[in-house]
Amino acid sequence: MPGFTTRPQLRGDFGMVASTHWLASATGMSVLERGGNAFDAAVAAGFTLQVVEPHLNGPGGEVPVVFKARNGSPRVLCGQGVSPATASIEAFESRGLDRIPGSGVLAATVPGSFDAWMLLLRDHGTMSVRDVLDHAIGLAERGYPVLDRIAAAIRTLSPVFSRHWAGSAAVYLPHGAAPAAGSRLRNPALAATYRRIVAEAETVGEGREAQIEAARRSWSQGFVAEAVGAFLAGPVPNGVGEPQQALLTAQDLADWSASYEDPASASYGSHTVHKTGPWGQGPVMLQQLRMAEARGVGADAHEGVSADFVHRSTEIAKLAFADREAWYGDPDFSDVPIKELLSSDYAAERARLIDDGRACLDLRPGSPGGRTPFQPPVYLPGETPGDRTTGEPTVRNASGVQSTDLRGDTCHVDVVDSEGNMVSATPSGGWLSSSPVIPELGFPLGTRAQMFWLDPASPNALSPRRRPRTTLSPTLVTRSDGEAVLAIGTPGGDQQDQWTTTALLRVLNGVDDLQEALDTPMFHTNAFPSSFHPRETVPGDLVVEPGVGEEVVEDLRARGHRVQVADEWSLGRLAAVARDPESGELRAAADARGAQGYAAGR
Numbered sequence: 001m002p003g004f005t006t007r008p009q010l011r012g013d014f015g016m017v018a019s020t021h022w023l024a025s026a027t028g029m030s031v032l033e034r035g036g037n038a039f040d041a042a043v044a045a046g047f048t049l050q051v052v053e054p055h056l057n058g059p060g061g062e063v064p065v066v067f068k069a070r071n072g073s074p075r076v077l078c079g080q081g082v083s084p085a086t087a088s089i090e091a092f093e094s095r096g097l098d099r100i101p102g103s104g105v106l107a108a109t110v111p112g113s114f115d116a117w118m119l120l121l122r123d124h125g126t127m128s129v130r131d132v133l134d135h136a137i138g139l140a141e142r143g144y145p146v147l148d149r150i151a152a153a154i155r156t157l158s159p160v161f162s163r164h165w166a167g168s169a170a171v172y173l174p175h176g177a178a179p180a181a182g183s184r185l186r187n188p189a190l191a192a193t194y195r196r197i198v199a200e201a202e203t204v205g206e207g208r209e210a211q212i213e214a215a216r217r218s219w220s221q222g223f224v225a226e227a228v229g230a231f232l233a234g235p236v237p238n239g240v241g242e243p244q245q246a247l248l249t250a251q252d253l254a255d256w257s258a259s260y261e262d263p264a265s266a267s268y269g270s271h272t273v274h275k276t277g278p279w280g281q282g283p284v285m286l287q288q289l290r291m292a293e294a295r296g297v298g299a300d301a302h303e304g305v306s307a308d309f310v311h312r313s314t315e316i317a318k319l320a321f322a323d324r325e326a327w328y329g330d331p332d333f334s335d336v337p338i339k340e341l342l343s344s345d346y347a348a349e350r351a352r353l354i355d356d357g358r359a360c361l362d363l364r365p366g367s368p369g370g371r372t373p374f375q376p377p378v379y380l381p382g383e384t385p386g387d388r389t390t391g392e393p394t395v396r397n398a399s400g401v402q403s404t405d406l407r408g409d410t411c412h413v414d415v416v417d418s419e420g421n422m423v424s425a426t427p428s429g430g431w432l433s434s435s436p437v438i439p440e441l442g443f444p445l446g447t448r449a450q451m452f453w454l455d456p457a458s459p460n461a462l463s464p465r466r467r468p469r470t471t472l473s474p475t476l477v478t479r480s481d482g483e484a485v486l487a488i489g490t491p492g493g494d495q496q497d498q499w500t501t502t503a504l505l506r507v508l509n510g511v512d513d514l515q516e517a518l519d520t521p522m523f524h525t526n527a528f529p530s531s532f533h534p535r536e537t538v539p540g541d542l543v544v545e546p547g548v549g550e551e552v553v554e555d556l557r558a559r560g561h562r563v564q565v566a567d568e569w570s571l572g573r574l575a576a577v578a579r580d581p582e583s584g585e586l587r588a589a590a591d592a593r594g595a596q597g598y599a600a601g602r
Contacts (some may be wrong), residue, residue, distance in 0.1 A: 005515040006592035016588035016601035017041055018575035019413040020056075020491060023144065024048040025590070027135040028415055029600040038421035039067070039124040040132060043117045046427050047136035047194075049411045050113070050443075051187065052144045054172075054432045055153040056491065057411050059190070060445040061429025062112035065277045066263055066476040068484040069124055070420045074274040074476055076263045079116025080448070081109045082256055082448040082465045084247040089454045089462050091247060100450045100462065102533030104238030105246035105435050107447035109468060111228075113427055114219045116258035122212040124421070129201045129215045133194050140191035140442075143184035147596055151181040151474040157433055164237040167437035168444065189442030196223065200464050216257075225253040226442040236436060248445070255465075262478070266290055266342050270510055271485070274476040277466040278328040278336040278459075281531075285475065285497040287320040288313075290347030291505075295354065298505035305502075305521050305548050306358070307555035311591065313505075314525050314542055314561070315354045319364060321528040323350075326365035326373035329459030336459060340368035358590055359560035361540045363528060374458050376529045378537045410472065410491035416484075416586055424474035424487035426496070450533045471531045473497050475504065479581075488576040490591070494531055498524040499572035507576075514576045514589035519545030522571035538562075545571050569593045577601075 010016060015038070017028035027048040028041035036044075042065070050058050065077040073550075087263060092100060095429045155178040161169040162176075171187050172178070201211040218224060229250030231532050235243030244530050263274035266286035271308055273289060275282025292298045321400055347506045350366055365373035410428035415421075429446030437444050451469055452462035460469040473496045477486035486507065490499050499522050506517040523544040529537050540562040543555060549566065557563050574591040577599070588599035 004519065005513060006519050007515055007589070008601050009513045009515040010588040010601045012586050012602040013418060014586070014602045015041070015415070015417045016577040016586045016599065017045060017050065017413070017415050018588045018590045018597070019045055020411045020573050020575060020594070020597045021049060021052050021159050022596060022598040023139065024413060025054045025598050025600040029411065030135065031132070032417060036127050036131070036416040037125065037414040037419065038423050039120055040127040042415045042419070042423040042425055043121045043125060044132040044135055045415070046113070046117050046411045047133055048139060049413065049427055051136050051139045051190065053411050054187070055150050058247050058430030058432070059114055060111045060442040061427060061431070062109070062446065062448060062470070062472070063112045063116050063425055063427040064122060064280055064470070064472045064474060065116065065423060065425040065599045066274055066276065066474045066475060067124070068421070068425040068478065073482070074263050074265070074450065074478060074484070076261050076276050077116055077120055077258060078261060078276070078279070078467070079112040079258045080279065080470055080472070081112035081469050082467055083109055083449055083452070083462060084249065084252045085255070085464050086247050087462055087464050089153050089456060092454055098454060099533055099535055100452055100454065101238065101447070102450045103434055103447055104244050105232060105236045105248065105445060106244045107449040108246055108248040108435065108445040109448045110248070110252050110256045111430065111446060112258060113429070115216055118212050118216050120259045122209055128208055129211050130198045133198055137191050137194050138391060139195070140187040140240065143186040146179045146181055146183050146185050146424050148181045148595070150185070151179060153433065154178040160239050164239070164241045165436035166452040167439040168432065170439060171437050171442060187442050189439065191442070193224065193441045193457070220253045220257070223570060224441060225250040227438055228253060229447070231438045264338060264342065264361055268293060271508055272478050273504070274478065275473065277331055278338055278469070279330045280470045280472055281324055281497055282473045283327065283328070283338060283342060284320045284324045285473065285501050286342050287323060288316050288497065288501050290342065291319065291351040292346060292505060294344070294348040294351040296506070298509050301505045302510040305552065307552045310523050310548060310552060310556060311359070311559055311561070312354060312356070313502065314523070315360060317525055318352050318360060318527050319353065319366070321494070322363045322365040324590065325376045325529055327459055328469050329461070330469070333463060333466050334459035337368045337371065357559060359540055359542070361527070361560070363537070376453060376458065379530070379535050381536050381538055410493065412474070412491055412573070412575050414487040414488040414489065414575050414577040416487065416579050418586070420484065420579060420581065420582065422476060422484040422487050422577070424476050426472040426474045426489050426491070428472050442504070451531045460503035469531070471496060473500070481525055483581040484579065485581065486576065486578045488574065490572045491581065492572055494526070495524040495572070499574060503574055503576070514578060514587055517575045518576060518589050518591045521545045523548065524571065543571065545569065573597050575599065
């Protein structure tokens with residue numbers, strides 16, 4: 001008997017796009033209709049998201065992509081820029097800091113999304129630079145609808161913009177005031193940046209790949225890098241007006257490029273799940289799936305969300321995320337025991353720690369191979385005052401209290417075409433609350449360096465030219481013969497691999513309707529160090545949607561969970577596409593939460 005769904009699951013055989021904004025999904029579908037493939041569509045949708053969700057991502061941010069070309073193997077495209085060449089623990093400690101700030105130019109890493117999208121287009125797409133930037137340029141020039149959350153974010157940030165960040169005020173405070181929800185907002189400076197990139201790309205002639213390479217040079221070695229370098233040449237005010245001298249330089253942009261690598265993968269039943277390596281948090285999902293299989297969690301997920309399911313899933317998440325803090329980091333710099341962390345034996349050993357009757361309040365990292373885990377510092381809520389721009393793209397009110405209504409973090413897009421090409425991408429960073437807009441370019445830089453620890457013992461310690469251990473976590477699933485069957489993901493920072501795991505357990509255990517899987521009541525824990533400044537831990541925390549039911553809430557409290565009941569339909573903004581290799585049928589769904597994500601397809 002089908003369960004309740006907020007929307008119908010889409011079905012067809014031509015192409016499917018699901019994303020966190022209807023304009024991005026429409027862009028991707030437009031590209032498919034014009035003869036593009038899934039890679040062309042994903043790139044165009046990604047650039048559109050930079051324009052229409054500026055409070056959650058931008059050109060100054062980053063993007064990891066997990067994909068499978070029709071005749072290839074699953075691959076990861078790393079669009080996570082590295083720390084500056086002069087970045088060091090001493091550089092921050094000499095400024096009296098024990099954590100990297102969540103906003104301002106001190107936390108800037110190399111912007112990674114543009115080069116990543118261009119590399120994906122060059123190697124797997126069919127269209128030109130102009131083709132994939134056309135929709136984004138048009139929306140930036142003509143204007144896009146201001147969502148309630150954009151209006152609320154700008155309204156809260158308007159004192160920062162008007163007093164300290166003139167470039168941001170020029171874009172986001174038209175006529176000197178925050179735009180009203182439902183109005184239209186333009187970004188002519190960003191449109192001009194992308195128009196110039198297109199023009200410079202086309203000066204090299206008609207060759208598609210040559211044009212893409214020219215666009216990449218315009219970004220990393222040309223006028224974009226020059227404008228970034230000039231903007232950062234002197235002190236730049238942070239969110240409270242304090243001048244900061246950035247570590248990032250134009251040379252840092254020139255020295256970096258996006259790259260491909262094999263995914264981290266683990267089997268679950270007859271399927272294999274593919275994630276980024278441990279420079280992202282992706283393997284934490286694989287650890288959760290391994291432990292879930294060891295404890296039989298998820299076998300009844302198609303029946304709904306029970307207290308046992310929430311309790312065991314939460315305790316599994318705590319163990320996996322404790323390992324994330326203890327062991328994950330850029331594998332080019334840290335010896336990450338990824339094979340041991342993802343082994344079935346290790347998962348079974350860890351799963352035996354779970355007490356079915358009692359929530360654990362301690363952070364319990366494991367010791368794969370007998371190694372001693374890194375133990376991060378524990379900062380409890382309220383110990384560190386924040387400003388209006390700190391941490392996630394989650395702004396704070398005047399008293400420093402986080403507003404759950406403004407919690408955001410990140411975008412997501414999934415695409416599949418009739419040939420079986422499948423893409424899952426989670427663009428983020430460079431959001432409007434991160435740092436001032438660079439006037440010549442129309443976008444701010446990102447603050448992903450806040451995810452490093454200033455402790456050399458950490459596998460995620462800050463050092464030059466290193467990838468921060470990011471939260472961005474797209475997901476691709478293949479079946480035993482290697483065919484790609486599902487791409488799925490969500491915004492949500494540390495919550496991404498909790499909400500997506502809940503939905504994925506349902507899909508892999510018999511829920512055929514993608515929309516039903518996404519509509520299931522969601523929950524998550526914050527009982528481990530946040531990836532975002534000020535890096536708080538909330539012991540015993542468990543946040544649930546009211547849809548789990550009052551009896552489940554009381555049961556969980558009786559087991560010792562410190563349950564917070566969130567607003568209805570407030571946790572996650574999932575998107576997913578699927579393909580049946582036998583019939584060629586394609587499916588798609590997008591979360592109704594947030595009232596902006598949509599799927600499109602036929």
